[in-house]
Amino acid sequence: MTAHPNAHPDSHPIPQEQDYPLSPVPMDQRKSVWSMGLILLGFTFFTATMWAGGSVGVSFDFTTMLLVLAVGNLLLGLYAAALGYIAAKTGLNTALMSRFTFGELGSKLSDVILGFTQIGWYAWGTATMAILLVKLTGLPESLTTPLMVLFGFGFCVTAFIGYRGLEWLSRIAVPAMIILVAVSMSIATDAAGGLSGLLAITPTDDMTVAAAITLVFGTFVSGGTQATNWTRFAKSGRTAVIATLLAFFLGNGLMTLIGAFGALVYQQADIVDIMVAQGLATLGILMLFLNLWTTQDNTVYNFAVAGCNLLRTRRRKMVTVAGAAIGTLLAVMGMYEWLIPFLVLLGTFIPPIGGVIMASYFVGYRQRYPDVTTATLPAFNAPGLAAYVIGSAVAYTSPWIAPIVGVLVAATAYSAILVVSQAVRERRAQVLGAL
Template sequence: MSLTTPDSDYPLSEVPSGARKGLLSTSILLFGFTFFTATMFAGGKIGMAFDFTTLLWAAVIGNLLLGLYAAVLGLIASRSGLNSVLMGRFCFGEVGSKLSDILLGFTQIGWYAWGTATIAIVLVKLLGLSESLTLPLMVLFGFGFCITAFIGYKGLDLLSRVAVPAMLVLLVISLWLATRDAGGLAGLLAVQPKESMSLSVAITLVFGTFVSGATQATNWTRFARSGRVAVLSSLFGFFIGNGLMIIAGAYGAIVYQQPDVVEVLVLQGLSMAAVVMLFLNLWTTQDNTIYNFAAAGCNLLRTDRRKTVTLVGAAIGTLLALGGMYELLIPFLILLGSIIPPIGGVIMADYFYGHRARYPRLADTSLPAFNWCGLLAYAAGALCAYLSPWVAPLVGIAVAALVYVVLFELRKVLGARSPARA
């Protein structure tokens, strides 16, 4: 299959100008992507630990940082037409980029497994079904959720246009009911937290919950018609969309002392709405997640058979769901906050500093097997993020970018001092 056919989604090449999309298409797709149940669960955990005012600060700071991170990567993606795994060839090398393929692919398949397990477990509970149906439902949803990703960008776009307005309506109704049950704004502000958490940890949780998604949102912002479209749609999706998810999850936790958003909807008498919300919420993220996995897999294997890789990813995610991924959400989020953000830090440093804000065309470029500046910078950023007592994702991004610049300059100095070859 040709890489330039309109329905190929260009897994191994730049997106041409004729395939670019406008602000509405890109924004609503990213908005649907960030409408994710796990983010609401994270918001619920924060809501149990803070009063409403402090919660808002944590949500605003964390999501603004996340939105800016996604926006900068989106700008690079729009200008170059490349996604993060293809950019990885420049900053990590032809062979070295397989590291980012594996890491990004692993995180996305982990999310896919969690979402697949979640929908099956919660539906059995909400609908009073036999527990013997849990595993068959995981298999059903594991392959069912990948249908729109199998189609490609057009399938993701169509689903988001239907699901996002429906979810917004349900969200507004739930927030209104929660405010009423709390006794209005005064009652909400009077609620005291039952648990404790530092503001730094809360910001890390907000940022880390979807930083892997922000790193791979370039799969869609590379379709943006301009840098402006990419930046605005990224901020719309990750600052506003992800922010709404955090606040909605925390809101329910403050009012009902229940971090589980589905349980909150049930307490509000919205059991069927909870089923609809959960289904749409997960589907709009699951299809994007498995699409991300396919993008990483295509670059890893150097194949343009995106649909085949999508099905393989769905099978792996389903197996992980059957193996108990549902119980590992918080450790998984902490891990993501350490290992994923440094990839974005290296990409940004390499593009703006190493390539002076302009990549050459992939087809016209001969790249080294390993770019040691990028690989060592990533290792330094990931290690510092993992050990950091502060906001780990931000530490990882900053350290990786700084180390890349230092190593890039050091390589130039050493190259200048080397004796000329005959």
């Protein structure tokens, strides 16, 4: 098999279990759409996504709700797929691509933003598992903190192993979760009186379509921005696009639909609460465990990849354990209670990173990055950083769909800066030539 055009000659000797944190993934280590699709589905099967769907479910009639969920998740899927395509073509993840976009030192900005967001979600998931397990089983509340420590380090085992560990877990957990969801939703449909009963349910809350799409798109956009950690293993750009759309359009769409469905029928958005209401408490606990584990190991893996780029170290396993320790500490300290609103706010500032990367790859480098392991890059790429600030500022003040606005404005701003800069250089060369 021929080497990837961006693969460095020294990239093959890097231990495979470290998952190439600072170099392109060689072509002989690429994975199938089935392998990546399972991992990404496990990542998008996330409890918090259901809550977003629940907010949408009580605000619209059944038909409009389905349309909103379809549009929001399709936009999310297309965004993640575009980054996934670049990752497959280059073998690089978002952290490494950021070096070309923001510079050697400037890329550390994205490392901090992306890494902190993921470890924040890890803290929330760890605390949620411990608290709900105590609540659902009647265990003494004094066990909550020890359980947080247990789950905090336990969830990171598959991420510590690497891609193979994530895939192994997803092969078991994803089919099991799909079966559990199918059983629960079948019971919910009967409880609502079938399709006619669902169509007869009237909204109890009020939300604009733009706000609903923003909620659906924004809840998991940070994950979509870092899905490149797995799509860089794709055998082709097509494979990456298919796997990403499968996960972020269909997988995330299913989670938001479950939340909306549950909110309509049971006034509960979380699948665990729904199953408890249906008398399926044991299955609900199993669903919670699988749901959180398949997302937790992915989030701490994301943190490790961003951390490796930040610290310029190949010791991904060590950074993974450190991330689990930080997330566990945050959970025990109770920071998860106020962390989620801040993490949702970061959903406004994360998408512009993806927008600038897209413009950098397609416009700036014309779909071919130089070798990241040998390229000489500036400490700070001023145009990329300026475009990111512009995109973030416009998104933050936008009354429309903020994450999408951030992506489009950041990409447009960077493209415009590149085109104008090139025109100025060409004009200057003409003037000097005439002299």
